[in-house]
Amino acid sequence: MFAKSFRVKSNTALKGSDRRKLRADVASAFPAFGPEQLSELVPGKDELNIVKLYAHKGDAVNVYVTGGNPVLFELKGALYPTVYTLWSYPDLLPAFTTWPPVLEKLVGGADLMLPGLTVPPGGLPQVQQGDLCAITLVGSRAPVAIGVATMSTAEMLASGLKGRGFTVLHTYLDHLWQFGAKSSPPSIALLDQDPPECRGNVKEEGPVQVDSVLQGDMECLTLHGDAESSMAHKALPSEATEEWREAGMDQDPADGKTFQEQMDELLLRCFFHALKCRVTKADLPLLTSTFLEWVGEQGRKVPTPSIVTPCSSLHHYCFPFLTCISAVSSPEGQQLDIKKSSYKKLSKFLHHMMKEQIVQVKELSKGVESIVAVDWKHPRITSFVVPEPSPTAQGVQEDTKEKPYHPPEIEPLYCIPANMTSLFQASGHTKGSTLSGSEVRAIIIDYAKKNNLVDANNKNLVKMDPILCDCILEKAEQHTILTLSWDKLIERCLQRLKPAYQVTFYGQEPIVKKGKICPIDITLAQRACNKKVTLIRNLEVFGLDPHSVAAILQQRGQASATITPVPGAKDAIQVQIQGNQINHLSRLLLEEYNIPRKYIQGLEKAPKTGKKKS
Missing domain, CATH: 3.30.780.10 (SUI1-like domain)
Known part of the structure; x- marks a missing residue:
C-alpha cells in the first residue's frame, strides 16, 4: 500500500476526546494491550497528530503519529500497527518468518507467497483467514512487515504451502516507514535459539522441492534441488549457505570455470539462439525490449532451469529472458544472474555485440534503444547450433505468464531557465534545475515573506521588487504593475518556466526529461x-x-x-x-x-x- 509515495491532505493535533476514542478502538482491536501499553501508544498529553493522506491508488488513510513516528494507521475503519509499534511490542501479532532476500520484493509492493515461508520446529502460528499477522526475517523477531492472512493455517498446510499467503499492507523501508525517523529494526533475540529450518514438500522418493513464489516485479522464483544438495546446504555454515544461494550456485563451478565465466557463456548462447530462431530482417529496427520478449518465447519451448533467480537491474520485460538463457543453454542445476556476469548490464552486453559487428544498436530516444541491423553471415551466428528441446519442456509455455503492462507514472515538472535563476538561487537551485508545481509555489511564497514583499494593508497582494520585475513582468509592465495577487504571481512564474516531466516505469528509477511529453x-x-x-x-x-x-x-x-x-x-x-x-x-x-x-x-x-x- 505504501510502496509508492502518498499525498498528505492534512496534519493536525488530536483532541482529547478523539484520543480517548482512539484508545478505546485500540483496546478493542488489540486486546493484548494493557492500560500502561495503551497509554504509551496513545498518550494523554504528549504530542499526537492525525495525518490524513491518500495512497498512490487513491485509498484514504489516517495515520497516527507520536514521537516523530507513525504508530498506527487506519484504513476503511480498521486499525493497523506500524513496524515502529511492532518493534516495541513484537509479540502483539502472530509472526510468520521468511528469508531476507524476500524483503526487497515486499517493499516493492509484492504480497508474501506461502512457499517463501520458513517453518519453525514448533510449526506455523495458528491463524484464521483475515487475521492480521507480522512478518519477520530468519534470525530475528523484529517484524519487517504486516499483512492479512488470505487463508487459515490449516488451509495453508493443506495446500502444501503453495499460493498467496498474505496481503502485505506495510513494510520496513516503504514510504510510511520513511515518514518516521527511518530507524532500523532492533535486535530482538529468538525465543528458541535453535535456527529455524526451511521445510518444503518432502517425499520419501524423489527430490526435496522448495518454491519461493513472489508477486510484484517478478512473478515467480522457483528453487528445485535434490535431497543430496539439500543435505549439503545443511552441512555448510549459515553464512556460506546464504552466500551460495545469493550467488545462485548449488555446486562448485564445473570444468574449472568461474561463476562469472559461466554467466557470460549462458548469455551468449541465448543471444544467438534468439537471433537464429525468432528475428528476421523484416523485424528490424527492433526495440531491445521486444527482442527480450521474443527471447522469452524461445525459452518457453525448452525445459525450465532447475534454479531461476531475479535480476533487479533488468527491465520488467526481462524475466522470460532469464528463463530462456538458463533453459536453452545451461546444464541441469545451473542458473543465470546477469549482474554477476562480466557485462553487469544487458545494455553493455548489446554494445559489446555491436563492437564485434554482430548487431547494430541505436538509441531512438533517451533510454529507448533498438537493434537496427544484424550481420546474419557473421561466423558466430552461422556456427551456432540451436539445441534440441527436451521432452520435459512440454507445458512450459502455458506455465510461464508474461508480465502485465503497467502504465508509467508521469509527473509534470518545471525547468529553471537562465533568466529566472536570480529568483531561485536563494533556495539553492540553479539553471536547469527541475521543480514540481508545489515546490515552485513554496519557493515563491518563502521569497516574498523573507524579503517583506507582502502588502501590509492587503495580505493577498505581493509587492514587486527588482528581481520579481525582471523574472515575472514584461518590460512594458515593470513601471506600471507594482503589486500582484498570489495567484497571478505564481501563475506568471509557472508560465515563464520551461516545461519538463518525470516518467517512472514500473520497477525502474524515475527519468526526468525536459520539454513536454509527446502523447x-x-x-x-x-x-x-x-x-x-x-x-x-x-x-x-x-x-x-x-x-x-x-x-x-x-x-x-x-x-x-x-x-x-x-x-x-x-x-x-x-x-x-x-x-x-x-x-x-x-x-x-x-x-x-x-x-x-x-x-x-x-x-x-x-x-x-x-x-x-x-
Whole structure:
C-alpha cells in the first residue's frame, strides 16, 4: 500500500476526546494491550497528530503519529500497527518468518507467497483467514512487515504451502516507514535459539522441492534441488549457505570455470539462439525490449532451469529472458544472474555485440534503444547450433505468464531557465534545475515573506521588487504593475518556466526529461483506392511495444498491420493498420493499458456507430 509515495491532505493535533476514542478502538482491536501499553501508544498529553493522506491508488488513510513516528494507521475503519509499534511490542501479532532476500520484493509492493515461508520446529502460528499477522526475517523477531492472512493455517498446510499467503499492507523501508525517523529494526533475540529450518514438500522418493513464489516485479522464483544438495546446504555454515544461494550456485563451478565465466557463456548462447530462431530482417529496427520478449518465447519451448533467480537491474520485460538463457543453454542445476556476469548490464552486453559487428544498436530516444541491423553471415551466428528441446519442456509455455503492462507514472515538472535563476538561487537551485508545481509555489511564497514583499494593508497582494520585475513582468509592465495577487504571481512564474516531466516505469528509477511529453498520436490517412489507414505513433514513450500493439489490433480488427518508419523522423517507427481502428485502439489503450486520456490525441476520429433500426 505504501510502496509508492502518498499525498498528505492534512496534519493536525488530536483532541482529547478523539484520543480517548482512539484508545478505546485500540483496546478493542488489540486486546493484548494493557492500560500502561495503551497509554504509551496513545498518550494523554504528549504530542499526537492525525495525518490524513491518500495512497498512490487513491485509498484514504489516517495515520497516527507520536514521537516523530507513525504508530498506527487506519484504513476503511480498521486499525493497523506500524513496524515502529511492532518493534516495541513484537509479540502483539502472530509472526510468520521468511528469508531476507524476500524483503526487497515486499517493499516493492509484492504480497508474501506461502512457499517463501520458513517453518519453525514448533510449526506455523495458528491463524484464521483475515487475521492480521507480522512478518519477520530468519534470525530475528523484529517484524519487517504486516499483512492479512488470505487463508487459515490449516488451509495453508493443506495446500502444501503453495499460493498467496498474505496481503502485505506495510513494510520496513516503504514510504510510511520513511515518514518516521527511518530507524532500523532492533535486535530482538529468538525465543528458541535453535535456527529455524526451511521445510518444503518432502517425499520419501524423489527430490526435496522448495518454491519461493513472489508477486510484484517478478512473478515467480522457483528453487528445485535434490535431497543430496539439500543435505549439503545443511552441512555448510549459515553464512556460506546464504552466500551460495545469493550467488545462485548449488555446486562448485564445473570444468574449472568461474561463476562469472559461466554467466557470460549462458548469455551468449541465448543471444544467438534468439537471433537464429525468432528475428528476421523484416523485424528490424527492433526495440531491445521486444527482442527480450521474443527471447522469452524461445525459452518457453525448452525445459525450465532447475534454479531461476531475479535480476533487479533488468527491465520488467526481462524475466522470460532469464528463463530462456538458463533453459536453452545451461546444464541441469545451473542458473543465470546477469549482474554477476562480466557485462553487469544487458545494455553493455548489446554494445559489446555491436563492437564485434554482430548487431547494430541505436538509441531512438533517451533510454529507448533498438537493434537496427544484424550481420546474419557473421561466423558466430552461422556456427551456432540451436539445441534440441527436451521432452520435459512440454507445458512450459502455458506455465510461464508474461508480465502485465503497467502504465508509467508521469509527473509534470518545471525547468529553471537562465533568466529566472536570480529568483531561485536563494533556495539553492540553479539553471536547469527541475521543480514540481508545489515546490515552485513554496519557493515563491518563502521569497516574498523573507524579503517583506507582502502588502501590509492587503495580505493577498505581493509587492514587486527588482528581481520579481525582471523574472515575472514584461518590460512594458515593470513601471506600471507594482503589486500582484498570489495567484497571478505564481501563475506568471509557472508560465515563464520551461516545461519538463518525470516518467517512472514500473520497477525502474524515475527519468526526468525536459520539454513536454509527446502523447500517443493517432491519425487517419488516405492510401491507394481511397482506402483509410490508422497510424499510431509515440507508443515507445509509454513503454508500449509497437509490434505487440500491431499484433493485437491485427487480430481484433481483422486487418493487416505493419511497422513503418515515421516520415521525417530519424529512427522513429509507427504502427499502420488498415481501416479506421480507433475504437479497438481506444479500448486497448484506455481500458486495458490504463493510459490516461490526456496523453492520447486523436480518439475523437473514431467512426460513429449508427443507430440500429427497430
